[in-house]
Amino acid sequence: MPGSSGMTTRTRTTGLGKSELRPDGIPKVRGEFAFSSDLWMDAMLWGHTLRSPHVSARIRSVDLRPALAIPGVRAAIAASDVPGRPTFGLEVADQPVFASDVVRYHGEPIAAVAADHPETARLAARAVLVEYELVEPVVDAEVALRSDPLHPDGNLFRHVRIRHGDPGIVGDVVVEGTYEVGMQDQAFLGPESGLAVPGEDGGVDLYIATQWLHVDRDQIAASLGLPASLVRLHLAGVGGAFGGREDVSLQIHLCLLALRCGRPVKMVYSREESFFGHVHRHPAKMWYRHHADYAGNLVKVEARLVLDGGAYLSSSNAVVSNAACFAPGPYRVANATIDAYAVRTNNPPCGAMRGFGSVQVCYGHEAQMDKLAAALHVDPVDLRLRNALRRYDRMITGQVLTGVVPVREVIEAAVGLPMPSGRCLEDPALSLPGGAGLSADVSDVSRGVGVAVSFKNIAYSEGFDDYASARVRLESDDSANVTATVFIATAEVGQGFVTLAGQIIAEELGPFGVVLAQANTSDVGSAGSSSASRQTWMSGGALMLACAAVRHILSERAASELDEPAAAVAYDTGELRSTVSGRRVTAAELLISGPIDVEEVYHHRPTMALDADGQGDAHLSLMFAAHRAVVDVDRGLGLVKVVQVSTGQDVGRALNPLAVTGQIEGGIAQGIGLAVMEEIILDEGRVRNASFTDYLIPTSLDMPDVLATLIEQPEPEAPFGAKGVGEPPTISSGPAVLAAIRAATGLELTRAPVRPEHIALSDGIHTVSDPSEDRSSMLAGDNAGL
């Protein structure tokens, strides 16, 4: 269980800082919570999408008639049936709703059908006749940079160029390496699904699992050719997201089908289709050169980073910016030359996934730090501590870090937690690499320990107008029970904002009943996306402002009631009191004259664009984390068992420690997944493992023990002092596992995920001269051997 360093001072703890339980917990454990795939209406039809079996092709013709001829089929639509904008996209609308003339990736939508029964719909989609002319795909990002454009917008999405300090400076010690990260899938358990219901006014209601209702609405309305007011989105139960629901998947198809049929249409992706239906984490190839002086101070970091964005833009521009800005890791370095490219290819589109650009580069910069430590003959933890960013240091973008920067603290916390005991005494065979397969030979198993450190931005950067809206309605019933109804479009994707919202009301207004209205686009403005670890800060900030506005109105009413100036009225957990006379009036009494209903918008401090040299105050705030991984590796079979991950994480302030623990453990699971098992396998652009049989995510047997220490140093600018917590666990946990495998095997291992053949069939390239050298004592802090 995470401990707390106890650095927070709290003036009030009525709502925040306690492990309140989820308000949706009971319906979820009883099977009564309605996920988007559980929705049902009378006379509902089922939709299905036809997707390209080819990676790259020209479409000669699409004939929907064979599908329409099947009894029970109510509609079949393709590109020519899109009445409005034929494309969509988060930043730039470069992705066709349906491919019309060109197929640019395996699984691109061509047509959609609606039918009485899901099996009929599936059969009908297969009956659509499409004539393709195959085109040689471009599946290598470096090749794409030199190839003819795959799209009218060209193949280079963005080049982020950072020139900081003296580009000609050379260190006493120079280490170089090339690293690669594979394509990871979010693999949320609840597949894409939704229900579209045509309205009598010509509009449509869409019940949908998404991360950002309002931006979905705007993209849908544009393609439907309808005003946004006629496209009403309602959040349906979301079965996980992790970035994979930031882009539109089936939303536009569903609304088109419902409007065409004049009947409700439901669509639920299969797991296979889900792999084709959302963007993935960008695969990356990264060249790094680190310079240091003999004392171990970083002198310069050079990097060339190439991110494969796949066929369409999605959020590649922001991902590649993160990769560039965070390329050195959370270390002080006065000189940097970074060139980061996001490139269009014929691979599946890539976009947001937990960690968003920081994950890929962390594999590079942390391997480099270990290489540098080996070259300098210093402890890798000491090297990191020596170079750790501190408050008021500059990033390579020139930005001075004005928030809290506890890099040293997170590292010391991670390495200070107890090491695991020897092998599991309870059942040694099952606890060995290979687990229940009982394949490991204990004499081939060696243990390794590795450490990695990371940082990432909170919320949106580079001048984006980032805001969140919240509306609170406070009213009293006949029995003087006061209820606060919260209208907020924040997508609850599992992270627990619904819990936090109640805590904020308790903290800011008092012990009132709290009702969370279903999130929609009609009752309140945008909350922005549930991504970039931003909702605690942004939606939390909006709710804080709304509560302040409610208190202000209550104070005015109290001043009038008590016949005293508003300045003499104090708010005291649901009561208002005159500081002059001491007379009191309750909120319930003040609400007799009518409810209070206010909406407020929270903006964070404006950020700046990066200039031509990649300089500028582009980021709001940064989160830091360190991870130490302990692994057992069967060298002969190449199997890895992650035994333990310990972490120190900078959280600002833990507003709900239990929820923070859940984010840490769940994020680490996804981090180690990328390190040792998770990758979408592509064969010339074709996805080969679109199933949970072939794309493996960690099970309960794969998951290591997790130890965590929360570093609570309130962030001055953040509402409630809280930084985000969702992403850091996923960033450096995987690189720590890779470092640990390197320590156990002595292999260089430059690619994640590490596969058994990389270990068992390696040609024996070693990073350290003596793999048996015991580095664990250096890494384990004072508690080694416990």
Next chain:
Amino acid sequence: MPDSPDAHIDGSTVPWSSSNDFDLTVDGRSRRVRGSWLGETLLYVLRERLGLPGSKNACEQGECGSCSVLLDDVVVCSCLILAADAQGCTIRTVEGLSASGDAADVQDAMVRCGAVQCGFCTPGLVVAIYDLLRHSPDATDMEIRESLSGNLCRCTGYGRIFEAVREVQRGRSCARL
């Protein structure tokens, strides 16, 4: 707000196959399934024809355990069983476990220990944990991990789920004293 289906939803049939009527015994009640295509899985019939969407579909391959139900008292993935094949069997769903209260301490512990995030895997885990502790009340940590390894969770990293299981074990062992 569209709702989950109520009892006895007679979904439409597929055109190329004869439809079938049969009875299933679900959560102690005999339920008539009308007009079902023989290719429909038990999961589909529970969710779309019998108004029991608590069991979830996440993989269609028996990998994730989200669709776990008890079939003649054995945990199965209902996505791998044809509904018509379940005739004559006793089927218990998460809804049935909830109504009976048999898994109440498991459900309560999962909420209190933070084992629920998005909640999509949760009903399947309730069934799996209920079954585990019925057969192995004193399951060791490794037995718990092994027993739940057929239930994928993408949100929690399993730590709070293990804690919930241990919490139930502690509660039940106190109750035995």
